[in-house]
Amino acid sequence: MALTKNERRLRIKNRIRKVVSGTEARPRLAVYRSNKEIYAQIVDDVTGNTISSASSRDKDISAAKATKSEVAKLVGKAVAEKAMKAGIDTIAFDRGGYLYHGRVKSLAEGAREAGLKF
Numbered sequence: 001m002a003l004t005k006n007e008r009r010l011r012i013k014n015r016i017r018k019v020v021s022g023t024e025a026r027p028r029l030a031v032y033r034s035n036k037e038i039y040a041q042i043v044d045d046v047t048g049n050t051i052s053s054a055s056s057r058d059k060d061i062s063a064a065k066a067t068k069s070e071v072a073k074l075v076g077k078a079v080a081e082k083a084m085k086a087g088i089d090t091i092a093f094d095r096g097g098y099l100y101h102g103r104v105k106s107l108a109e110g111a112r113e114a115g116l117k118f
Contacts (some may be wrong), residue, residue, distance in 0.1 A: 013097030020094050022047045029079065029091045029111065029118070031104055033101055038072045040079040040111075042091060052082035076110025082098040084115055093118045 003011070022028030022045040032039045041053035055073045056062060064074060083091070091111075098104045114116070 009097035011097075016094060016097065020092050022092055026090050026092055027051055027083075027088060028094045029116070030094045031096045031098065031107060033096070033098055033103055036082050038068070038075055038107060040075055040107055042079060042083050042086075042088065051088065052079060054078035054082065069103050069106040072106040073110035073113075076107035076112075077114040080111040080114030082114040089115065092118045 020028060021083045022043050024044050024046060027044045030043055031035050037056045039053070039055040039057075041051070042051045044051060054061070054075050056068075056075055058075075058078065061071060061074050061078060064071065066074070083089075093108060095104050095108075100108070108118075
């Protein structure tokens, strides 16, 4: 029986999460991508706390009239700036089962441009 796209993505996500986990020193940048929006949060998996987050639904980002990839880059920059304020400069990137391509790649590049290392 064939897997749906989402079932396949969740299998890949679980495979990634076996390896990638966030610590206090190196938290995880988790990405969720829907058809319309993109969300990113920096998580410390040891304590289970979300340190910072950003999404395409934030007021300053949603006001920008841009393509989805350009918006993803803005989300990456926003989450990176919030992380830098919290004193985080190194993260582990969790692409959430999505291919490192398109909007996910744009988000990662935006975070790197804003100063995050991964």
